[in-house]
Amino acid sequence: MISELKIAKEAAIEAGGLILNYYKADYEIKEKGYHNPVTTADHAADTRLKEILIESRPDYGWLSEETIDSPDRLDKERIWVVDPLDGTKEFIEGVPHFVVSVALVENGDPIVGVLFNPVTEELFTASNGAGAFLDDKPIHCLTKDEVRAMVILNSRSETRRGLWAPFDGVFGELRAIGSVAYKLGLTAAGKADIFASLRPKNEWDICAGNCIINESGGKLIALNGAQRKYNQENTLITPGLVAGDI
Missing domain, CATH: 3.30.540.10 (Fructose-1,6-Bisphosphatase, subunit A, domain 1)
Known part of the structure; x- marks a missing residue:
């Protein structure tokens, strides 16, 4: 390996x-x-x-x-x-x-x-x-019990579209950053508590980050709770994703 x-x-x-x-x-x-x-x-x-x-x-x-x-x-x-x-x-x-x-x-x-x-x-x-x-x-994922203290890494494009407006005030901070993979790396390194996306992503967006999240003590799941098996014929993961020490 x-x-x-x-x-x-x-x-x-x-x-x-x-x-x-x-x-x-x-x-x-x-x-x-x-x-x-x-x-x-x-x-x-x-x-x-x-x-x-x-x-x-x-x-x-x-x-x-x-x-x-x-x-x-x-x-x-x-x-x-x-x-x-x-x-x-x-x-x-x-x-x-x-x-x-x-x-x-x-x-x-x-x-x-x-x-x-x-x-x-x-x-x-x-x-x-x-x-x-x-x-x-x-590196290791962060662990916080208080939701209102959590820093969430979310999407710049989703934020621009207003998709995260209903979550204003729910978390400590919604921090919009580009690149799904980069957000997963930062979450694995404890730079934030949770990565979340409300829109579908492809296997290539998340696969490397999934390995890094796993090895940092966290996990990556779809919003329906499913964990991804890769190299599927349909590479799109729906409906969205969340990762961290969850």
């Missing part, structure tokens, strides 16, 4: 370096769908991640936000699940809330997770049974 974690870390850091070359520079922006942009940086990072990870482990499957999906992955025992740039909107806006997200899944369970923020140089890592780390220092 150490070798897989090492490969994932090296790949994430190298992809992050490519992304940083584009940050606040000139690059192409396209729309994959409504409010779903993709940039030259996304594609460059995706290409490099695939080169490193698949070259290192050619028998593993592949699922990435920026690669056309193949049903071949469904037959694989192990599969890389990546988001080369989680937080593309923030990247475009010049807000440093984005990460490279790399996970390794075995029989549906995330066993390696790496998140790298190339601007802040925060490196969140975890592997099954070995704990979670931020910059090589052990």
